[in-house]
Amino acid sequence: xxxxxxxxxxxxxxxxxxxxxxxxxxxxxxxxxxxxxxxxxxxxxxxxxxxxxxxxxxxxxxxxxxxxxxxxxxxxxxxxxxxxxxxxxxxxxxxxxxxxxxxxxxxxxxxxxxxxxxxxxxxxxxxxxxxxxxxxxxxxxxxxxxxxxxxxxxxxxxxxxxxxxxxxxxxxxxxxxxxxxxxxxxxxxxxxxxxxxxxxxxxxxxxxxxxxxxxxxxxxxxxxxxxxxxxxxxxxxxxxxxxxxxxxxxxxxxxxxxxxxxxxxxxxxxxxxxxxxxxxxxxxxxxxxxxxxxxxxxxxxxxxxxxxxxxxxxxxxxxxxxxxxxxxxxxxxxxxxxxxxxxxxxxxxxxxxxxxxxxxxxxxxxxxxxxxxxxxxxxxxxxxxxxxxxxxxxxxxxxxxxxxxxxxxxxxxxxxxxxxxxxxxxxxxxxxxxxxxxxxxxxxxxxxxxxxxxxxxxxxxxxxxxxxxxxxxxxxxxxxxxxxxxxxxxxxxxxxxxxxxxxxxxxxxxxxxxxxxxxxxxxxxxxxxxxxxxxxxxxxxxxxxxxxxxxxxxxxxxxxxxxxxxxxxxxxxxxxxxxxxxxxxxxxxxxxxxxxxxxxxxxxxxxxxxxxxxxxxxxxxxxxxxxxxxxxxxxxxxxxxxxxxxxxxxxxxxxxxxxxxxxxxxxxxxxxxxxxxxxxxxxxxxxxxxxxxxxxxxxxxxxxxxxxxxxxxxx
Amino acid sequence: xxxxxxxxxxxxxxxxxxxxxxxxxxxxxxxxxxxxxxxxxxxxxxxxxxxxxxxxxxxxxxxxxxxxxxxxxxxxxxxxxxxxxxxxxxxxxxxxxxxxxxxxxxxxxxxxxxxxxxxxxxxxxxxxxxxxxxxxxxxxxxxxxxxxxxxxxxxxxxxxxx
Numbered sequence: 054x055x056x057x058x059x060x061x062x063x064x065x066x067x068x069x070x071x072x073x074x075x076x077x078x079x080x081x082x083x084x085x086x087x088x089x090x091x092x093x094x095x096x097x098x099x100x101x102x103x104x105x106x107x108x109x110x111x112x113x114x115x116x117x118x119x120x121x122x123x124x125x126x127x128x129x130x131x132x133x134x135x136x137x138x139x140x141x142x143x144x145x146x147x148x149x150x151x152x153x154x155x156x157x158x159x160x161x162x163x164x165x166x167x168x169x170x171x172x173x174x175x176x177x178x179x180x181x182x183x184x185x186x187x188x189x190x191x192x193x194x195x196x197x198x199x200x201x202x203x204x205x206x207x208x209x210x211x212x213x214x215x216x217x218x219x220x221x222x223x224x225x226x227x228x229x230x231x232x233x234x235x236x237x238x239x240x241x242x243x244x245x246x247x248x249x250x251x252x253x254x255x256x257x258x259x260x261x262x263x264x265x266x267x268x269x270x271x272x273x274x275x276x277x278x279x280x281x282x283x284x285x286x287x288x289x290x291x292x293x294x295x296x297x298x299x300x301x302x303x304x305x306x307x308x309x310x311x312x313x314x315x316x317x318x319x320x321x322x323x324x325x326x327x328x329x330x331x332x333x334x335x336x337x338x339x340x341x342x343x344x345x346x347x348x349x350x351x352x353x354x355x356x357x358x359x360x361x362x363x364x365x366x367x368x369x370x371x372x373x374x375x376x377x378x379x380x381x382x383x384x385x386x387x388x389x390x391x392x393x394x395x396x397x398x399x400x401x402x403x404x405x406x407x408x409x410x411x412x413x414x415x416x417x418x419x420x421x422x423x424x425x426x427x428x429x430x431x432x433x434x435x436x437x438x439x440x441x442x443x444x445x446x447x448x449x450x451x452x453x454x455x456x457x458x459x460x461x462x463x464x465x466x467x468x469x470x471x472x473x474x475x476x477x478x479x480x481x482x483x484x485x486x487x488x489x490x491x492x493x494x495x496x497x498x499x500x501x502x503x504x505x506x507x508x509x510x511x512x513x514x515x516x517x518x519x520x521x522x523x524x525x526x527x528x529x530x531x532x533x534x535x536x537x538x539x540x541x542x543x544x545x546x547x548x549x550x551x552x553x554x555x556x557x558x559x560x561x562x563x564x565x566x567x568x569x570x571x572x573x574x575x576x577x578x579x580x581x582x583x584x585x586x587x588x589x590x591x592x593x594x595x596x597x598x599x600x601x602x603x604x605x606x607x608x609x610x611x612x613x614x615x616x617x618x619x620x621x622x623x624x625x626x627x628x629x630x631x632x633x634x635x636x637x638x639x640x641x642x643x644x645x646x647x648x649x650x651x652x653x654x655x656x657x658x659x660x661x662x663x664x665x666x667x668x669x670x671x672x673x674x675x676x677x678x679x680x681x682x683x684x685x686x687x688x689x690x691x692x693x694x695x696x697x698x699x700x701x702x703x704x705x706x707x708x709x710x711x712x713x714x715x716x717x718x719x720x721x722x723x724x725x726x727x728x729x730x731x732x733x734x735x736x737x738x739x740x741x742x743x744x745x746x747x748x749x750x751x752x753x754x755x756x757x758x759x760x761x762x763x764x765x766x767x768x
Numbered sequence: 769x770x771x772x773x774x775x776x777x778x779x780x781x782x783x784x785x786x787x788x789x790x791x792x793x794x795x796x797x798x799x800x801x802x803x804x805x806x807x808x809x810x811x812x813x814x815x816x817x818x819x820x821x822x823x824x825x826x827x828x829x830x831x832x833x834x835x836x837x838x839x840x841x842x843x844x845x846x847x848x849x850x851x852x853x854x855x856x857x858x859x860x861x862x863x864x865x866x867x868x869x870x871x872x873x874x875x876x877x878x879x880x881x882x883x884x885x886x887x888x889x890x891x892x893x894x895x896x897x898x899x900x901x902x903x904x905x906x907x908x909x910x911x912x913x914x915x916x917x918x919x920x921x922x923x924x925x926x927x928x929x930x
Binding site: 064065066067068069070071072073074075076077078080081082084085088089488489628643645646 | 781784785788789791792793795796797798807808810811812815816817818819858862863865866867869870886887890891892893894898901902
């Protein structure tokens with residue numbers, strides 16, 4: 054290209070300028086959309102976690118007031134029943150792989166023990182080719198892992214001062230592709246190449262078990278050079294909701310429950326943290342102002358169940374058995390009753406003015422203010438009475454069993470100590486950093502804290518540490534520094550929310566203890582997507598998820614809109630639309646920015662809200678079901694204690710009653726029966742959970758089924 | 769964004785718009801953003817400034833040489849910009865004409881090399897990264913050509929992108 058004729062040069066210049074301006078504007082708008090999208094996913098994700106906690110709070114309430122004779126005990130008691138097996142030796146027998154035969158027809162990998170590097174390589178190769186390891190070998194690996202983990206301390210002390218570099222990986226969440234990519238880029242674990250895997254290996258992705266087997270394999274081969282930290286998802290009750298339980302049962306129909314039970318043990322034995330050269334702390338969630346590593350190192354970690362498990366399971370044990378070691382949470386965090394305004398999420402891309410208001414209206418019973426003895430407060434009793442009435446349960450319930458034990462001072466002391474230990478662990482696994490100073494309970498997740506830069510200074514100082522490496526939160530670039538570069542978040546599951554949503558990263562650190570972050574993104578497709586396509590795709594996913602949330606709350610939304618429409622014109626201003634939506638969804642999203650994507654038609658700046666809601670609806674009747682899709686599934690899986698995939702009609706019926714009382718909804722018996730019939734479940738009076746859940750996949754039901762449900766399910 | 773009739777937009781509406789966009793980048797929740805995000809924020813409010821315009825705005829609102837901008841400083845400045853419609857959107861026809869000017873032989877398309885040369889050497893030049901990204905979006909891969917009419921339609925500019 055020549056430089057053109059002299060006369061046209063200024064014109065050319067102008068043209069170029071214009072195009073550049075135009076293009077840069079486009080890129081900027083793309084960036085804004087990406088931020089919003091990110092926001093959406095995160096808020097929905099955290100809201101989901103909160104939901105989970107609420108559900109278990111409800112179970113907790115119920116369990117506290119059992120009497121031996123009451124009928125509902127049978128429903129719930131067997132859910133959380135402590136197994137009869139108590140001793141380790143008996144567990145060993147139960148988990149023994151020896152009885153499991155490998156048929157000749159099996160063409161997956163065969164393993165020999167003790168585990169060798171060859172064995173793990175064989176395993177990785179097999180998984181890469183989508184083969185499945187036979188249950189016998191799974192049990193064998195898990196058994197060996199369990200034995201090894203029992204000998205490990207709560208906090209592993211690692212040294213890199215012999216010119217070794219160590220690699221630290223964050224959340225993997227069942228995404229095998231990412232793990233393999235890390236190994237490809239960085240090399241396999243070995244004595245020359247030590248690794249720390251910082252928790253959350255499972256849930257959400259579809260290869261959680263494969264990841265575990267590979268990690269455990271390497272752990273067995275290089276026990277001094279491979280270190281695993283427990284994450285908050287290494288918890289069997291969390292797994293019920295977030296997919297790991299389903300994955301295992303789906304892959305191992307016969308041995309699945311045994312594998313899950315063994316994994317439960319393994320999770321409880323996973324170490325809690327690692328310290329490198331006495332200077333760098335690596336832990337999954339984070340810290341709180343009461344974190345004390347000396348206390349942590351002395352705890353019996355396997356006795357302290359995961360946050361949720363504890364509240365539900367162990368508390369249950371305390372109620373129905375004479376307390377050997379009753380567990381009681383101590384709400385020792387002084388900030389609980391502090392002002393609400395301080396509690397904000399880190400990426401506060403939200404409208405702050407709405408935050409304090411809505412939080413005050415939300416009665417959240419988080420893990421923080423649970424305490425067995427306090428249940429005798431009036432409001433709790435009334436609440437429970439109401440719920441039980443709604444559920445059609447027995448009106449009478451006897452005294453709390455723990456009431457006499459409360460009066461025993463020694464018992465009280467033990468439970469207090471236990472409560473403190475429990476809090477130490479939950480803080481390590483569930484906390485998130487925040488920009489503001491201080492330390493407040495993490496109400497969004499329902500466990501752990503938000504801790505500020507001053508707490509970082511203090512805790513690191515107290516332990517003579519210089520850096521905290523943690524995971525637990527997804528980051529767009531795979532890693533992020535905060536608190537004056539004293540805290541580094543590392544997240545290794547790329548494309549976590551959607552293809553193209555984020556990169557993954559891992560850390561390399563040498564004797565200088567300076568972290569170097571390496572990023573990557575699994576999936577060719579995402580690399581080849583242009584910025585526009587990747588934003589577009591992620592955004593569509595996010596908007597779909599958001600629309601589902603809106604749909605689910607439609608009655609509340611209509612009510613909120615009507616408050617701004619006293620004359621019942623059916624129209625409200627865009628501003629009011631944004632305010633009302635925000636107040637109902639409580640996701641703290643920038644609704645004004647999102648509005649064009651959600652509301653396609655406006656009349657002179659006004660929204661016809663009824664029309665809008667109608668357009669949102671997928672089907673008319675299934676609001677409640679969609680809303681509680683995850684809850685439903687979780688409840689079903691809990692009830693199906695033998696993991697057979699079948700629950701009796703009676704259990705199904707009771708489940709619905711429970712759920713409806715939890716949701717403060719009235720569902721008639723007839724409706725439930727009709728529902729079951731229209732779904733065609735009654736085969737021998739049992740219901741196949743998987744069939745049921747298939748029907749509630751978040752895609753529109755067939756018209757036929759929909760209309761059947763319409764009749765069955767009126768509200 | 770041009771969905772509201774401009775005459776009904778009040779100052780408080782404008783304030784809200786600016787604040788919302790601002791807060792998207794306020795990571796520390798202290799009403800401050802990195803100065804480098806200002807251009808994105810300004811663009812997102814429907815403005816089409818040149819780089820020179822942006823530098824001027826940033827110079828006006830940045831806290832000394834800290835690299836940060838506070839909402840209190842940004843709000844009045846940006847409000848004025850919006851009330852004055854200082855950087856109005858570029859009509860489609862003008863963009864098309866601009867492309868046509870560059871397309872000297874009236875081919876209806878630009879070659880990759882041509883576009884690159886213009887974008888990286890003229891006006892307020894693109895960085896290599898910007899150029900790469902633009903090509904990725906606009907280039908019809910099979911032939912290495914940019915069919916600019918389609919491109920303009922594709923990217924739109926009205927604020928709502930499909």
